[in-house]
Amino acid sequence: MINIPIDSINQIRNLLEKAKSVLIVTGTKPDMDAISATLSLYLALSSTGKQVTVASPSQITVEFNRLVGVDKIIQTVNGSTGKNLIISFPYQEGSIEKVSYNIDNNIFNLVIEPREGYKLITPDDIKYSHSGGVTDVIFAINTSKLPDLENIYSENQTLFNSSPVINIDTSPENTQYGKVNIIETNMSSTSELIISLFSQLGINLDQDISSNLLAGIIYGSKNFTSPKTNAATFESAAICLRNGAKKINETIVNIPLTNSIPQTQDKQPKPVQFSVPFSKTSKPLSFKPQGKQTFNQFPPKNKAVPFSPKPNQVQQQSQQQNDKSAQTPSDWLKPKIYKGSTLL
Template identity: 30%
Template structure:
């Protein structure tokens, strides 16, 4: 299996506790499998990991473990209260603490209307993200609304950019770009193995599914010895082979060939025959 910049990866991953994994829009099964495998592995390593994608996962991805953990937006850890009123109408905002509950008091200026409940908007903010990892995104805009609605996160945090596309724009602080790799699943498997991250049957199964899908069952030209070593790694950690899907009976009709029954011989066929001279030619 391939060797990437493991020392640099460790330098960024080591101190990071809150990690955000971002998947691209128009996502492929391989990219989803790779991202989820990394999500599961880092979680087992004791990291607090979230995984997001701008678009919902399709039914075709249903065999992937952890699919229900993929969110369609970045959730923050802080509650943010926004007052939808002109700031010049507000005199002051103070707090009251009775020992059990904390209250916010919004006082309007003299002669100004009080702030109504309808003018208070609640949001989550402050993700606490230490590190962003993108899987399969050629550029940040390829993350769709995940990037467009949270540009501050991507501009202020280190990014590890993982991709096997030669057209990648190298937007990360650390860019792990390998156009020779058959798939993102192959790359992530090399990272998990090389970094000594946890791997189990769920992770192996996800990677194996992504690998087989992207390589068309190991038939494309980019398949190499590293690809087969990746498959072997997945099987060694307990990865399950994809179930063989049986075709529906309605897809292909099987026609029964009627056997021809031999015609019945005459009733006197088995009786002894007596030939007389008159019967001979």
């Protein structure tokens, strides 16, 4: 885990203490980490008795169906809970002459006067909707910029401009648009960041929250193989497991959990094909030498002839021995006594 700046923690704590209604949003095409972090925050804040709405502009696919609370995600925040009534109908440039209202017997009448020559507005053309529900604080998860929220932002810009936004993300492309910005680009997942936030806010983890966060950590860290994976990543995963997290491997898609090595299959030797058809009456094949085999034989060894030196060689050898004896001193073999004037 990391230590989020204490100023940011105090701001979030003060906002949550005053808030009764909370909106949690995540951007378009969210991944497992974004949905896991979003739902974990939803479960944690809902347990405190607050009215929490969670939304994403993208349709939630089946890969997230094992996350707890996934059925609570909506695609638009326009609904009966909004306080602003919106009256919509097809419009052509220059077709409206004047818009006014009057009150008659406590009835509010909105008067739309079309310009001459243009089609009249019929009841079938009119649609009603609501927007701008009361929201005390907004959490934006894994959303680099507000337009990434698509219709959630475009249809509720007044809401986003009037409500404090807490921006939580790990992307270096985040534009720091929130009143409180918690951006940690060195973390492998936003789910880790949520664990640090819960720890410093004193929010306890239950089994459902822990299971969601563990799924986000596994996905964000690419099964703990991402270069951003460090000791804090394993520590966050351990916290989830200690709080009863269940592994939701079925929801972790596009991540190889093990490195598979292709195994070589032992090839069975093919039987030898003979050109002669084989049958029970066939005689076994045999190989016979053709013709008489001859080998080269070594010639017989000659008998050794005794060596006898010639007379001249004997005379030369005896003369050499006499010369050596004449040169050798007679006392050569006698012991010698050294005489000198100094002693060593």
